[in-house]
Amino acid sequence: xxxxxxxxxxxxxxxxxxxxxxxxxxxxxxxxxxxxxxxxxxxxxxxxxxxxxxxxxxxxxxxxxxxxxxxxxxxxxxxxxxxxxxxxxxxxxxxxxxxxxxxxxxxxxxxxxxxxxxxxxxxxxxxxxxxxxxxxxxxxxxxxxxxxxxxxxxxxxxxxxxxxxxxxxxxxxxxxxxxxxxxxxxxxxxxxxxxxxxxxxxxxxxxxxxxxxxxxxxxxxxxxxxxxxxxxxxxxxxxxxxxxxxxxxxxxxxxxxxxxxxxxxxxxxxxxxxxxxxxxxxxxxxxxxxxxxxxxxxxxxxxxxxxxxxxxxxxxxxxxxxxxxxxxxxxxxxxxxxxxxxxxxxxxxxxxxxxxxxxxxxxxxxxxxxxxxxxxxxxxxxxxxxxxxxxxxxxxxxxxxxxxxxxxxxxxxxxxxxxxxxxxxxxxxxxxxxxxxxxxxxxxxxxxxxxxxxxxxxxxxxxxxxxxxxxxxxxxxxxxx
Amino acid sequence: xxxxxxxxxxxxxxxxxxxxxxxxxxxxxxxxxxxxxxxxxxxxxxxxxxxxxxxxxxxxxxxxxxxxxxxxxxxxxxxxxxxxxxxxxxxxxxxxxxxxxxxxxxxxxxxxxxxxxxxxxxxxxxxxxxxxxxxxxxxxxxxxxxxxxxxxxxxxxxxxxxxxxxxxxxxxxxxxxxxxxxxxxxxxxxxxxxxxxxxxxxxxxxxxxxxxxxxxxxxxxxxxxxxxxxxxxxxxxxxxxxxxxxxxxxxxxxxxxxxxxxxxxxxxxxxxxxxxxxxxxxxxxxxxxxxxxxxxxxxxxxxxxxxxxxxxxxxxxxxxxxxxxxxxxxxxxxxxxxxxxxxxxxxxxxxxxxxxxxxxxxxxxxxxxxxxxxxxxxxxxxxxxxxxxxxxxxxxxxxxxxxxxxxxxxxxxxxxxxxxxxxxxxxxxxxxxxxxxxxxxxxxxxxxxx
Numbered sequence: 011x012x013x014x015x016x017x018x019x020x021x022x023x024x025x026x027x028x029x030x031x032x033x034x035x036x037x038x039x040x041x042x043x044x045x046x047x048x049x050x051x052x053x054x055x056x057x058x059x060x061x062x063x064x065x066x067x068x069x070x071x072x073x074x075x076x077x078x079x080x081x082x083x084x085x086x087x088x089x090x091x092x093x094x095x096x097x098x099x100x101x102x103x104x105x106x107x108x109x110x111x112x113x114x115x116x117x118x119x120x121x122x123x124x125x126x127x128x129x130x131x132x133x134x135x136x137x138x139x140x141x142x143x144x145x146x147x148x149x150x151x152x153x154x155x156x157x158x159x160x161x162x163x164x165x166x167x168x169x170x171x172x173x174x175x176x177x178x179x180x181x182x183x184x185x186x187x188x189x190x191x192x193x194x195x196x197x198x199x200x201x202x203x204x205x206x207x208x209x210x211x212x213x214x215x216x217x218x219x220x221x222x223x224x225x226x227x228x229x230x231x232x233x234x235x236x237x238x239x240x241x242x243x244x245x246x247x248x249x250x251x252x253x254x255x256x257x258x259x260x261x262x263x264x265x266x267x268x269x270x271x272x273x274x275x276x277x278x279x280x281x282x283x284x285x286x287x288x289x290x291x292x293x294x295x296x297x298x299x300x301x302x303x304x305x306x307x308x309x310x311x312x313x314x315x316x317x318x319x320x321x322x323x324x325x326x327x328x329x330x331x332x333x334x335x336x337x338x339x340x341x342x343x344x345x346x347x348x349x350x351x352x353x354x355x356x357x358x359x360x361x362x363x364x365x366x367x368x369x370x371x372x373x374x375x376x377x378x379x380x381x382x383x384x385x386x387x388x389x390x391x392x393x394x395x396x397x398x399x400x401x402x403x404x405x406x407x408x409x410x411x412x413x414x415x416x417x418x419x420x421x422x423x424x425x426x427x428x429x430x431x432x433x434x435x436x437x438x439x440x441x442x443x444x445x446x447x448x449x450x451x452x453x454x455x456x457x458x459x460x461x462x463x464x465x466x467x468x469x470x471x472x473x474x475x476x477x478x479x480x481x482x483x484x485x486x487x488x489x490x491x
Numbered sequence: 492x493x494x495x496x497x498x499x500x501x502x503x504x505x506x507x508x509x510x511x512x513x514x515x516x517x518x519x520x521x522x523x524x525x526x527x528x529x530x531x532x533x534x535x536x537x538x539x540x541x542x543x544x545x546x547x548x549x550x551x552x553x554x555x556x557x558x559x560x561x562x563x564x565x566x567x568x569x570x571x572x573x574x575x576x577x578x579x580x581x582x583x584x585x586x587x588x589x590x591x592x593x594x595x596x597x598x599x600x601x602x603x604x605x606x607x608x609x610x611x612x613x614x615x616x617x618x619x620x621x622x623x624x625x626x627x628x629x630x631x632x633x634x635x636x637x638x639x640x641x642x643x644x645x646x647x648x649x650x651x652x653x654x655x656x657x658x659x660x661x662x663x664x665x666x667x668x669x670x671x672x673x674x675x676x677x678x679x680x681x682x683x684x685x686x687x688x689x690x691x692x693x694x695x696x697x698x699x700x701x702x703x704x705x706x707x708x709x710x711x712x713x714x715x716x717x718x719x720x721x722x723x724x725x726x727x728x729x730x731x732x733x734x735x736x737x738x739x740x741x742x743x744x745x746x747x748x749x750x751x752x753x754x755x756x757x758x759x760x761x762x763x764x765x766x767x768x769x770x771x772x773x774x775x776x777x778x779x780x781x782x783x784x785x786x787x788x789x790x791x792x793x794x795x796x797x798x799x800x801x802x803x804x805x806x807x808x809x810x811x812x813x814x815x816x817x818x819x820x821x822x823x824x825x826x827x828x829x830x831x832x833x834x835x836x837x838x839x840x841x842x843x844x845x846x847x848x849x850x851x852x853x854x855x856x857x858x859x860x861x862x863x864x865x866x867x868x869x870x871x872x873x874x875x876x877x878x879x880x881x882x883x884x885x886x887x888x889x890x891x892x893x894x895x896x897x898x899x900x901x902x903x904x905x906x907x908x909x910x911x912x913x914x915x916x917x918x919x920x921x922x923x924x925x926x927x928x929x930x931x932x933x934x935x936x937x938x939x940x941x
Contacts, residue, residue, distance in 0.1 A: 107538050
């Protein structure tokens with residue numbers, strides 16, 4: 011099995027002649043005006059997608075992008091340039107542009123960068139979906155279509171897509187390290203439309219991760235399709251959601267997106283370095299219920315958010331953010347770790363070579379507690395049970411958030427009763443974390459479908475949660491009590 | 492390097508030679524810059540140039556898209572071969588195909604004023620000065636402004652070219668410049684109240700005064716100090732122009748020809764129906780001079796024209812590209828949007844909500860008990876059903892006057908009900924990039940809170 015840390019540098023060397031000498035010379039140019047630190051980020055990405063609409067393959071696509079992003083750091087400031095051309099002249103010009111953040115007169119500084127070997131990998135790119143014949147991928151979409159239609163006669167339309175990406179990355183740093191990685195990623199989406207006498211409801215879902223066809227050994231297209239068909243049909247009979255502040259039980263798995271939005275972003279070190287997060291200056295303080303332990307773990311095998319190295323070439327890890335309610339630390343990239351004088355946590359990520367680095371989450375989870383999940387539901391006289399989410403948004407400065415819930419039920423007298431629709435959950439991250447009153451023993455990682463956006467850059471992430479009871483949260487429904 | 496139009500035309504030639512019956516190529520080239528200043532210090536300086544190209548091949552109704560940023564002859568030949576091969580995976584679709592030749596834009600002066608040559612003369616020093624001026628004005632506005640997330644000045648200048656196998660080949664240059672500031676104030680119990688403001692234009696002379704942008708951001712942050720939750724109730728909601736602009740994006744998503752053929756919009760089968768109050772007139776206008784959404788031709792080369800979506804509350808028309816028009820037996824409205832990596836799909840250009848004659852103060856004065864909306868958060872809109880539910884913030888209105896700031900509430904209704912319940916539109920039409928809206932009042936929505 012090829013080691014991704016050597017496979018990536020070999021790829022860039024074979025294809026573009028990018029060897030240690032070339033990279034050392036470019037780094038030298040980047041630091042020629044007195045920058046403190048420089049790095050080159052090389053990327054070659056191939057992605058393919060097949061789109062299925064209403065019982066037919068609608069289109070197929072294949073995109074290739076490559077380039078280098080060059081960053082020079084001087085104090086708290088960065089100079090950044092990128093180019094899609096991996097010709098020496100274009101790269102040298104980009105290095106010169108980024109160098110201008112340093113104000114010193116030109117004086118080349120010799121750099122000697124060499125590739126580093128690493129032996130741990132959290133995913134394999136041996137059989138990426140990119141190399142699988144298209145007809146095999148189409149067969150998966152056909153299976154999804156058939157299964158959704160067979161689920162209920164009201165399913166009038168099924169759309170689906172399968173996408174895969176194979177990304178070679180290589181980071182060359184002015185401290186002499188060169189590291190690389192090969193990152194596979196797949197994603198399948200299914201949506202179903204239920205039409206019952208003109209009443210139309212749609213539901214969407216999907217899954218995937220950093221793997222190849224082996225994903226479908228765990229989750230079949232039929233599993234995904236039946237689930238989305240079930241959700242669409244369920245919405246036909248769903249009642250209007252209540253409006254007001256009531257207890258909310260978050261089901262295990264997908265609900266982790268709430269943790270990601272409400273807490274995770276506020277723990278990214280760039281906001282804390284600037285003092286613009288609610289959690290700035292609060293390390294060591296109690297910031298959540300003592301039942302709450304939150305981890306960001308980039309090392310979960312094959313998970314969508316996992317990475318062998320981050321986009322600054324640092325190793326990813328399992329970072330404890332909140333332990334028994336106490337804030338332990340932030341997600342650090344190089345710049346913020348220098349500011350806080352701590353080790354980088356392997357959290358520096360970027361959407362592509364065109365984008366600058368920020369501290370970002372990988373897979374963010376809450377560890378399991380001790381409560382029986384059924385007891386959690388039984389403890390609620392009137393509230394809601396939230397299972398599936400379509401997305402959310404947070405105001406990082408103060409932690410205010412909103413989530414759209416796509417599958418939710420009323421809890422009445424400790425029992426899950428009717429499905430409800432048009433449900434929003436509104437709250438404040440720190441406030442809600444303080445209201446975690448029970449944590450289940452049933453931790454679950456969500457299937458790989460989440461994408462995280464920050465300052466216009468999207469990166470794939472994973473989320474996970476056990477069943478959790480929030481003693482009171484605002485439910486934005488339409489039905490007044 | 493060859494210009495985008497030459498590259499696009501050449502790629503069409505190569506695709507034809509590789510066996511493409513029909514094809515079109517979108518080529519995009521641009522230079523961009525960004526200067527970010529925070530607390531008076533330069534924080535980020537970005538300068539770069541980019542180019543890429545996407546080829547669509549349609550063979551016997553089978554569609555494929557391939558893209559690359561490598562413009563070498565070998566790469567373009569490989570791209571052409573791959574796209575022709577890839578098209579075989581798709582299934583024939585009678586509706587797939589280029590637009591009818593009679594619909595293409597004719598080359599020539601369009602008068603759209605999309606390009607400002609003076610933007611290229613703006614030096615890094617001047618950009619730093621503008622961003623600094625905006626941030627300083629925000630920090631100086633009120634002593635309660637305690638921190639800044641920075642001020643950013645971004646520019647972009649580029650060329651979009653489109654060529655196809657029916658002989659269409661054209662390109663246009665465009666520029667854009669934007670200035671954004673975000674600052675924050677500390678509330679009781681340490682809660683941060685942040686706010687941003689921005690200006691985004693095609694030409695430098697239209698960009699708002701940097702100090703004014705800074706002051707508005709600061710005022711919006713300070714105004715939120717002491718914000719509280721409210722009990723749940725049904726009340727009128729006044730959308731400030733920026734919030735009405737956010738609502739327009741939901742309107743565009745349901746008036747989309749793609750959603751129509753997928754059955755994913757509540758407007759299906761409702762053309763010609765009176766669905767909103769008489770105050771609702773909404774136009775999509777890609778021909779407005781100098782606006783961010785303006786363009787001479789769409790993503791398939793079709794000449795652009797204004798389309799009235801709602802006319803005095805009557806739902807008038809969907810937006811179509813060539814495919815969605817054929818699927819539904821219509822004609823493309825020149826609304827195709829597309830990136831180099833994706834198929835064309837219909838979308839809006841500049842959405843304009845026709846203003847009324849009521850001064851905005853009078854709209855507020857007409858509310859006894861209600862919400863003045865200045866913030867929306869979350870994505871709670873379902874185009875299929877029209878269900879609308881989003882997190883909200885703003886001010887409570889008591890007896891016709893703004894009384895106190897409000898946070899962490901939710902507003903919900905359905906878009907059909909909201910359009911019907913629009914009972915006042917202001918005289919204050921305001922542009923936000925590619926949307927222009929006045930103050931809009933909806934007579935009743937559910938506000939959820941305590």
